Amino acid sequence: MRRMFAYAYHYKISMYIGLFLMVVELVVELIQPLLMARIIDDGILQEDFITVAIWGGVLVGISLVAFAAGIINSYFAANVSQGAGYDMRNDMFRKVQEFTSKNFQRFSTPTLITRMTNDVTQIQNLIFMFMRIALRAPLFIIGGLVMAFTVHKELAMILLLSLPMMLLFLFWILTKGVTFFRRVQEKLDNLNTIIRENLAGIRLIKGFNRGDYEERRFKNANTSLLNDNKKALWLMELAMPMVMLGMNLVILVILWFGAIQLNLGTAQAGEVVAIINYATRMMFTFSVFTFLIMVFSRGKASANRINEIIEAEGDQTHEQTGGIVKEIEGAIGFEAVTYTYPSIKLPAIEKINFHAKAGETVGILGETGSGKSTLLHLIPRLQEATSGKVLIDGISIDEYDVKALRKQISLVPQEIHLFSGSVKENIQWGKDDATMEEVITAAKDAQIHDFITTLPNSYETKLGQKGVTFSGGQKQRLSIARALVRDPKILLLDDSTSALDAHTEARLLATLRKKACTVVIVAQKISSLKAADKILLMHQGHILAAGDHAALLKNDTYYQQVYQSQQETEAI
Numbered sequence: 001m002r003r004m005f006a007y008a009y010h011y012k013i014s015m016y017i018g019l020f021l022m023v024v025e026l027v028v029e030l031i032q033p034l035l036m037a038r039i040i041d042d043g044i045l046q047e048d049f050i051t052v053a054i055w056g057g058v059l060v061g062i063s064l065v066a067f068a069a070g071i072i073n074s075y076f077a078a079n080v081s082q083g084a085g086y087d088m089r090n091d092m093f094r095k096v097q098e099f100t101s102k103n104f105q106r107f108s109t110p111t112l113i114t115r116m117t118n119d120v121t122q123i124q125n126l127i128f129m130f131m132r133i134a135l136r137a138p139l140f141i142i143g144g145l146v147m148a149f150t151v152h153k154e155l156a157m158i159l160l161l162s163l164p165m166m167l168l169f170l171f172w173i174l175t176k177g178v179t180f181f182r183r184v185q186e187k188l189d190n191l192n193t194i195i196r197e198n199l200a201g202i203r204l205i206k207g208f209n210r211g212d213y214e215e216r217r218f219k220n221a222n223t224s225l226l227n228d229n230k231k232a233l234w235l236m237e238l239a240m241p242m243v244m245l246g247m248n249l250v251i252l253v254i255l256w257f258g259a260i261q262l263n264l265g266t267a268q269a270g271e272v273v274a275i276i277n278y279a280t281r282m283m284f285t286f287s288v289f290t291f292l293i294m295v296f297s298r299g300k301a302s303a304n305r306i307n308e309i310i311e312a313e314g315d316q317t318h319e320q321t322g323g324i325v326k327e328i329e330g331a332i333g334f335e336a337v338t339y340t341y342p343s344i345k346l347p348a349i350e351k352i353n354f355h356a357k358a359g360e361t362v363g364i365l366g367e368t369g370s371g372k373s374t375l376l377h378l379i380p381r382l383q384e385a386t387s388g389k390v391l392i393d394g395i396s397i398d399e400y401d402v403k404a405l406r407k408q409i410s411l412v413p414q415e416i417h418l419f420s421g422s423v424k425e426n427i428q429w430g431k432d433d434a435t436m437e438e439v440i441t442a443a444k445d446a447q448i449h450d451f452i453t454t455l456p457n458s459y460e461t462k463l464g465q466k467g468v469t470f471s472g473g474q475k476q477r478l479s480i481a482r483a484l485v486r487d488p489k490i491l492l493l494d495d496s497t498s499a500l501d502a503h504t505e506a507r508l509l510a511t512l513r514k515k516a517c518t519v520v521i522v523a524q525k526i527s528s529l530k531a532a533d534k535i536l537l538m539h540q541g542h543i544l545a546a547g548d549h550a551a552l553l554k555n556d557t558y559y560q561q562v563y564q565s566q567q568e569t570e571a572i
């Protein structure tokens with residue numbers, strides 16, 4: 001929670017002004033019963049209407065000041081809470097950019113979205129409430145007690161004695177509330193996961209006629225969220241009448257004692273009225289407390305969830321600077337490289353050795369799960385080798401400045417992702433300052449230019465929700481254009497030509513061969529790799545055999561079998 005308030009403290013000037021205005025409101029609230037006591041005792045009971053008019057005027061005056069202070073306080077409270085939320089979202093977003101696959105395993109996409117939106121909103125509400133009333137409530141209780149003691153000690157004592165019971169009860173509500181609201185936020189994550197899966201897989205759901213099943217799944221998650229929400233709110237609803245009941249009993253006791261004191265002549269009517277007034281206002285403050293506790297419990301649950309993101313240990317290499325910055329040639333070397341995913345015991349790749357000269361094309365072939373993508377991800381340091389060394393131009397990649405290195409390497413991942421925006425913007429995403437000429441050249445090399453020119457607005461055509469949708473093969477080619485536009489020294493293609501027809505793929509590969517860059521290409525079909533200088537045949541995280549197509553076909557029986565079966569499949 002401390003971190004959340006540190007965010008609010010960035011806006012300290014607004015915060016101090018807001019808090020000062022809150023104190024103004026508080027002081028007015030504390031003075032009001034005193035003024036009323038004076039009006040009754042010195043004015044009404046003495047039939048001195050001039051005193052009534054003077055103190056009545058003062059009462060109206062300070063109430064107007066409190067009213068104005070309240071409005072201005074709201075303005076500053078909104079300023080601080082919105083600003084803090086804005087900064088929190090920025091910091092979380094930045095942190096997520098550094099996330100490793102381990103982090104993504106811990107935090108699913110829907111939970112990240114809920115945490116960056118709904119949880120931040122809860123904290124904003126908390127900060128707003130804190131600046132509006134949170135401090136006022138405890139200060140009013142303390143101030144009210146002090147003032148009550150200045151009015152009449154014995155009667156004020158009754159108020160003081162009731163306090164510990166009230167506070168204990170509120171503390172109990174608070175601890176329960178934090179647990180309940182944490183559960184509510186988790187259920188919200190769950191619901192968001194189902195919504196996201198449904199939106200992403202809508203075609204699949206329709207195709208498999210799983211609409212009813214998915215509806216039931218959604219309904220269950222929704223009901224579960226509803227039930228937990230109800231439970232948390234019931235707890236809060238229960239708190240309010242309980243506090244009211246307690247305070248009403250206290251007021252009854254004060255009235256009873258007050259009547260005795262009046263009869264004995266040890267108290268004046270105005271004093272009893274003032275104490276009752278303080279008690280009533282304290283009762284109101286306690287009921288505000290229950291509302292605050294709800295906001296606080298929710299806020300605390302959300303603060304923990306936000307902290308988990310901000311404190312997560314991200315990819316240290318992301319921000320690492322100070323290493324070698326140089327234009328690489330593109331030679332790649334793997335020396336006894338092993339990589340084990342944190343969540344599984346067995347290595348995904350083990351003791352991998354190979355070298356590729358700058359400008360060579362290396363093909364990687366292997367059954368699914370054999371470690372091809374893992375190997376590829378180690379080259380731009382998206383993952384750090386568990387042991388062994390990855391070299392570029394003979395230098396370990398740890399010694400390079402990561403950003404400078406990644407600038408010269410282009411990866412086309414297996415799962416293509418296009419951004420909302422125009423076709424041109426999607427290609428330029430690879431190089432911010434790419435000229436139109438460079439964009440077109442990259443598109444031509446990726447064999448997608450001709451298709452783009454048939455689109456309604458050519459390169460300016462919008463993609464995404466309100467724009468056109470590309471086919472699988474078109475998406476692959478567009479993301480290859482995005483990778484080529486930055487003129488990389490190393491190009492990594494992770495099964496990125498799988499959706500292309502044989503002719504287009506052949507044209508694309510021939511173009512890539514002419515480029516002055518090292519190409520590492522993962523593919524399922526031998527036909528995609530035939531022309532490679534070297535093919536690595538992978539099996540269960542190991543390189544079974546390496547060599548060019550002709551050599552492998554001649555010497556390796558496993559390669560021969562794969563080739564044979566693929567030839568037969570093509571013939572069918």
Ligand SMILES: Nc1ncnc2c1ncn2[C@@H]1O[C@H](COP(=O)(O)OP(=O)(O)OP(=O)(O)O)[C@@H](O)[C@H]1O
Binds near residue numbers: 341348367370414
């Ligand atoms: N993020 C991850 N966390 C844990 N295990 C993973 C992760 N990514 C991959 N693996 C595991 O590592 C092994 C190698 O996966 P990898 O994706 O490198 O294989 P691949 O050869 O590229 O497969 P495919 O051809 O199906 O894409 C697999 O057993 C896979 O289950």
